[in-house]
Amino acid sequence: MNIKRFGSIAAIAIAGAVVLSSCAANEGGSGESAAPTSSSGTDYSKLSGTLTGSGSSAQQTAEATWAAGFQNVASGVTVNYSPDGSGAGRKNFISGAADFAGSDAALKDEELSGSFDLCNAKAIDIPVYISPIAIAYKIDGVSDLTLDAKTIAGIFSGKITKWNDSQIAALNDGVDLPDANITVVHRSDDSGTTQNFSEYVSANASDVWTEAPSQTFPYQVGDSAKGTSGVASAMASASNAITYIDDSGAGDLDKAKLMVGDKATEISAEGAAKVVADSETVSGREDNDLAIDINRKDTAEGAWPLVLVSYAIACQEYKDSAKGELVKGYLDYVVSKDAQDAAAKEAKSAALSTDLAEKAAKAVASIK
Incomplete structure (x- = not known):
């Protein structure tokens, strides 16, 4: 990765990425589970390179768990994630300082109307973490x-x-x-x-x-x-x-x-x-953009409307196709049942429902 471009992330964020990737590399438990079958047909073992993610601190535990599990099936890939906060993550992704962003808020309309340094097309929001x-x-x-x-x-x-x-x-x-x-x-x-x-x-x-x-x-x-x-x-x-x-x-x-x-x-x-299942996706976005309009007034039995849906934000099409394959491979793993169940155990999150997981996998499969 071009170190000058990465330098736009604050030094503390770089330190955070090092700590998190080290945790991921050494974490046991859920990270040692059997590899799931890639829904997109990606052969994880053939992937190699480094991915840099930035954003949601709420995703931090889940990202460490996913990075550990992914390393078991894609040993040639290193995933570094800096828990800088959702806003900083989106800014780093938009500027090209991060290959993907984690964000507890979907891209804003004004962000979508602008350009993304790494992308040939618009970026998309893919739900990966419900908490x-x-x-x-x-x-x-x-x-x-x-x-x-x-x-x-x-x-x-x-x-x-x-x-x-x-x-x-x-x-x-x-x-x-x-x-x-x-x-x-x-x-x-x-x-x-x-x-x-x-x-x-x-x-x-x-x-x-x-x-x-x-x-x-x-x-x-x-x-x-x-x-x-x-x-x-x-x-x-x-x-x-x-x-x-x-x-x-x-x-x-x-x-x-x-x-x-x-x-x-x-x-x-x-x-x-339950609340997320009762909510609709935001209208007027790209077909593979799964931003969710959360039903904050849900009063169903047991519902917890004070909920966040956290997204992986990625290019629909990367200028660097090799980078796109890495992002696609990692996110394909992240939305898999094994990875979602592992994060639910470690981070007390909710695994994506079958319906939402299928939609997320379809969106990931569209990444180029």
Whole structure:
């Protein structure tokens, strides 16, 4: 790879890629499973070269798992992935500094209308990772908490500032909520997790969350940290704190139940998958672009509408056909059942449904 072009990624991102690829190369467990049959007819063993990915920090655990598994079936390929954040990943892909992007938000219309340095045609969004977003917290003396969209919006917009606020107390009868200030922790970077979080609160509590959904956190409240790991680290040293975070990064933090309809619902990958299954793809895009319009108001039993769908963003046709074959081979593996099940185990994500996996495999097969 041309080192000058790669140099546009920040030094910290390069370090992140080295760490992640090293983890992938040495990771056992799910990465050692038997190789799946390539749905596109690609002979993984004949592939060789290096792939550079950049983007979603929510995908970090899944990407490490996929890279480990892919190395077992395509030993000639090295996959480096930098968890720089979704916005940075898309920018790096658009500029040609990354061969593919991981993003918790699909390409924007204005991005699609521009040019992509590595592509002969438009780029496409392929769903590869479905995960619930946790409302994770650390509250002195509290290990059972229920919130709804309005209280979440109030807390993260700075309108609710005390844990024993009457609105929170009304949802938590019998819970001894402390008379303590709420410490909000949110993302500092251009984040697809923030985009999905803000879409949820905007759809369900627009009278409280008055800002438009965005990948940038819009309110001047609380503390900020970069990436999923940065948020987790900030929460580890905080008290009476709350954040939104991909479930794979929540660790030992307590997680709030979410009022879905009239029921307090536990976070689950199955609930996230249910919402995605109830959602439609975005209209007006390329045939193989599978951006999903998530149904944020889904109130089906067990549904978890605070969900993110994370994409692999790739060229429909690469200027370098050899690079296209590498990307196609890797993503063909990523959307396979074995790889999806492995990520579900390691990252607590939801494997793609049979229907969505078939559509994703078809989109991957179209890459040139």
